[in-house]
Amino acid sequence: MILQLAIAAAFCVLQDAPSESRPADTTSSRPAEVLPLKLLYAGNAGTPYTASWEAFLKQHAAQVKVISGSALTAAAMEGFDVVIVDGEVESKSANGEPRLKSEKIPLTLNEAQGIPMLMMGGQGGFLSDDWKLKLSWHHG
Secondary structure: OHHHHHHHHHHHHHHHOOOOOOOOOOOOOOOOOOEEEEEEEEEOOOOHHHHHHHHHHHHHEEEEEEEEHHHOOHHHHOOOOEEEEOOOEEEEOOOOOEEEOOOOOOOOOOOOOOOOEEEOHHHHHHHHHHOOOOOOOOOO
16 A cells, blocks of 8 residues: 555656746645655755755645755654655766765665655665666666
8 A cells, every 4th residue: 555655646746846947836726635645855954945845745745754865764764654865966076976965875775675765866866876776877
């Protein structure tokens, strides 16, 4: 059941996702569907980008908590149905590599087992690289 709800949440995210050029629509005439999910959003806490996502997710989920990517641990994930890993890429280094606003996520792949996780944005890309996932930037 949790997997089906996680998939439904991902579709909601993709359908109405806020973007930098289009802030979250909080005045929509249609009522928001609220899914019975507890979401943990790990990203660049305290930024306008994350605030936009938090406002959007709170319209569609029973509970939303936002933490920085560097605070994402197995203990932080306890009690949540879905984890969303996201984060803006701030700049590029001298050799062209993207740099993130937050620190590396300390969570290991083994610790992440058993909970649906949506990885997106720069932070999701870097985490998938760290875990050497097939969908990552460097290992795909």
